[in-house]
Amino acid sequence: MxxxxxxxxxxxxxxxxxxxxxxxxxxxxxxxxxxxxxxxxxxxxxxxxxxxxxxxxxxxDKLCVKFDKLTSHDITYVGIIQTARASGLTRFPIPYVLTNCHNSLCAVGGTINEDDHMFGLTAAQKYGGIYVPPHQAVIHQFAREMLASGGSMILGSDSHTRYGALGTMAIGEGGPELVKQLLGQTYDVDMxxxxxxxxxxxxxxxxxxxxxxxxxxxxxxxxxxxxxxxxxxxxxxxxxxxxxxxxxxxxxxxxxxxxxxxxxxxxxxxxxxxxxxxxxxxxxxxxxxxxxxxxxxxxxxxxINPMIAMPFHPSNVYEIDEVNRNAADILADVEKKAKVSFGDKVEFSLMNKLKDGKFMVDQGIIAGCAGGGFENICAAADILKGKFIGNDRFTLSVYPASTPIYMEIVKNGAAATIMESGAILKTAFCGPCFGAGDTPANNAFSIRHSTRNFPNREGSKVQSGQIASVALMDARSIAATAANKGVLTPATEFVGEFNKYKYHFDSAIYKNRVFDSHGVADDSVELQLGPNIKDWPSMVALTDNLLLKVVSEIHDPVTTTDELIPSGETSSYRSNPLGLAEFTLSRKDPAYVGLAKEVYAQEIKRREDVPMEELDNELVKAVKTIKTKFSDVNSSNTGIGSTIFAVKPGDGSAREQAASCQKVLGGWANIANEYATKRYRSNLINWGMLPFIIDEGELPFKNKDYIFIPGIRDAVYNKSEEIKAYAVSESGLKEFSLRLGNLTDDERQIILDGCLINYNRVK
Structure with missing residues (x-):
């Protein structure tokens, strides 16, 4: 296969x-x-x-790439533009598209979401960009229809920025990498x-x-x-x-x-x-x-046969027929894996989905950049024609990826077929993909043609005792399951014919509604700032030494960005750095925020020149131990911050907030055996956080321990391959080694300056 x-x-x-x-x-x-x-x-x-x-x-071998176009959506573009403004932005130097497909619902948080949209519109007018209003298109479909071109490159602040099928090399990265492009800088990466x-x-x-x-x-x-x-x-x-x-x-x-x-x-x-x-x-x-x-x-x-990615990762893949043959064993395995992540926080069981030997599904979703395409929806309509999803628990929602697609399925009759089956047809919206739309009932099982099925991607909250499951499937098998009233069914069992549908793109839909400056900036436009849109707090340069407290220790094989900073309703606070930071690790380690704040309070005092001997008792004890070997440690040369350990953090979204939320709470580093993606590691670096690597094996520290790293500024500047660190305990100092891996000269300077904003201000 x-x-x-x-x-x-x-x-x-x-x-x-x-x-x-x-x-x-x-x-x-x-x-x-x-x-x-x-x-x-x-x-x-x-x-x-x-x-x-x-x-x-x-x-x-050492690439410095300049992209042709940029694209962002409404939970990333505010932070990007605010960062670029703080660094001297006057106009968008290349086409930059601001789409509104994540915070589209404007249904929670008061005026928050629509305030962000108005910020986006006025930013496109002021700096010379393109603004796509809510419900017109999901970010990637608009890019396919209007931006992609053969041999070009596009950088987007969404991890699913992929237009390779159309001949465009596209990369999804955290917001700071787009800031660099807006300021005429480059995307630096080894070949x-x-x-x-x-x-x-x-x-x-x-x-x-x-x-x-x-x-x-x-x-x-x-x-x-x-x-x-x-x-x-x-x-x-x-x-x-x-x-x-x-x-x-x-x-x-x-x-x-x-x-x-x-x-x-x-x-x-x-x-x-x-x-x-x-x-x-x-x-x-x-x-x-x-x-x-x-x-x-x-x-x-x-x-290849019809496939299903069982909870809670797209790589947990089986053939649908195999699941139907061995459902009890496979469901038991999912429950076992869930226990590793959730512990006893929730009651999680899938065995009740087996009824009379059949695997019963509660919900189907066909949506977004993966599922909402024209052919997917038309194929689903062919399977559903003359069928009914029933009036029991099973529901089906279909989200066309753009208004032009929606228009075409209305014209060719596919929309009517879908709605006649009992399914609901909705507007272009990414919500079901990240937990902001069609949240199922507790312990429900949802099959989705979307991009991810991480825990909580469907909108449940483990910290509140809520958990549902998402499995990924193709639109065709979702439709076959819907036609079978929720019994898990592969589309290869469909005995009818798939019709050939000709697509006609209606360009007037965008021409009449999308704002396109055609690259002309208008300095007279004032940015519209809502009360939730906040500037980034000030950040300081890396100090000579660091004293870090471990405030979270995660031993899951992989930690996703959804676990580092949850999606869903928290997205409304993406334009408010401190407001959003309150949700950091809330679904994985609810104690994190409080512990990080306690450490940060000591760092604020340090910056105000309070002697270390006058800080809290726990920290004073740690400093006393450190001074037995490093007598010159004081408030002027040693920063105080928090760090987390995770085995392999950063799988999933490109969201920079997975790193920036730690930073604004006083985080100064991550320690990991490896980083799941380049984009998460880049986010850490761009927010001035040290992406430490430690060898696998027994850790020399545990949660709530202090770690002292002497000479860290010199180590970064001098490109040291091994960095000495010390676990601090009442019995003394235990030496161990950390590494930073490959860093470009610019990345080193960003860390030394404290973050990308500081780096650009210094420049």
Missing amino acids: VTTYENGCFLLNGTTLVLDDNDASAKLSAEGFDGVTKEQAKENTICYGILKAHNTSDSM PGVVAIYLEGKPKKGVGPQDVALAIIGKVFGDGYVKNKVMEFVGPGVKNLSADFRIGVDVMTTETTCLSSIWQTDDEIKDFYDIHGRAADYKELKPGKVAYYDGLVKVDLGS
Whole structure:
């Protein structure tokens, strides 16, 4: 089905694979490529060509990338623009699209959400951007329809910024990376590895893009096969996939932890651009005659069956038929894994979903950048035609990804078919994907064609005793389950026919409603600031030494950004740094905020030149122990802050707030065995937090212990590979080692200055 290979490979003429083994040279020679080296062939990937065209450094090993366009939504753009303003922003130097698809409901928090939207509109007017009003389109669909172009690069402040199927290399990062682009700076990264995703065959009837995506994620996530690499989709199977199908697979590549994705393009993609009135933006992309890839994932499309990602991760993948055959065992395994994350905080059971041997589902959702595409919805309508979801517990909601898609399914009758089945058709909104819409009942089981199924992504609150489950499935199998009144059903059991629907894009919808400055800034416009929109608090430069208190210790295999800063209703406070910080780790470690604040209160006193001997008793005792070895420690040279330990933090969203909330509460570092994604580590760095790495094994400290790091400023400045630290206890100091990993010179300076805002002010 999906196979990975230990070695890299050569791709000849876009079709023939030659594995990088002892026979590779002979095979290359036999194909007429005698003497071609790996280094030469690496330059013939699609990825290499695009990165070379956007690299501003004199080295292809150390990239300094400038993007063509930027895009953000309404729980990220306020913070980004506020950060850029504090750093001297006067106008948007490249097209910057502000969409409103996350805080669209404007139903909680008083005026908060609509205040953010008005900030976005006035910012687009003032600085020369593009503003997409709420309910018009989800961020990624608008980008596909209006922004993507062959060979270009887009940077977005959402982790699912992926437009590779259309020939655009797109990357999702935290807000500070967009700030850098707005200020004329660069995205600095080592040349990533490139992995060939070699497609062959043709999907069977009833199998959709989410099925293919989940099959790939299930294979490559666990061992990090494509982590921080670029996935390049090639091979003879590509031509057998429609543009919508490719888009549906592509958007889910984020869940592999890859850096970005890119696909070979053809007439199918040319037609996509033609339909959207942008024929000039199409560019044929394909590897050179001989291209080398650092890894190979072979995907036999014809062998993939309808898939389901069981709670609570997109990589927890099974075939739907397998779940139906072995439901009791699989549900028991999910319950066991949930126990690791939730402990005794909630009563969690899935066994009651089995009724008369059938797995009963409570809710279906087809939505957002992954599920709300035209072909997905039309296929769902074909399956639902003449069927009824019933009047018991099961519900179904469908969210088209944009108003033009909504308009077209109204015109072709798919909308009527869906609503006749008892399903509800809603506007373009990302809410179901992050816990702000269609929250199910406690202990309900929801199947969704969306992007993630982390704990709480459906909107429940563990701290309040609430928990529901999300499983990821393709729209087709969700519709088949709905047609079967909630009995888990793969779409391959659908005996009818899928119709061929022609898509017609109505450009007037955007032309009549979206504000487009066409790059012209208007200085006379005043930003509209609501009472919840707050500036970032002041932050200080890194001190000579650090005294850190561990205020949370997390031993889950992976800690998601949803656990670091929850999504859902907390999103309304994304424009209020201190207000949002109150929710930090609230669903994972409710004691964190209080402990962090206690430590930060001592740091504030330190900044006011209060001697360390006059701080709280616990800290004074720690300082007394430290001074037995480091007698010069005092308030002027030693910062006081908090830190957390997590095994592997940062999987999931690009949200910078996962780091900034720790920072504004006095956090000065994270300590981890590894970081789940580059984007989370970048967020830490851009907020002046030290991304420490410690070797796996027994920790030399525990929660609520103090850690002293002498000479940390010099260690950062001098690029020290090993950094001495000391666990502080009543019995003395226990030495251990920390590392920071690779940092660019600019990243080191950002940490030294205290954060990206300070760095730019100094510049």
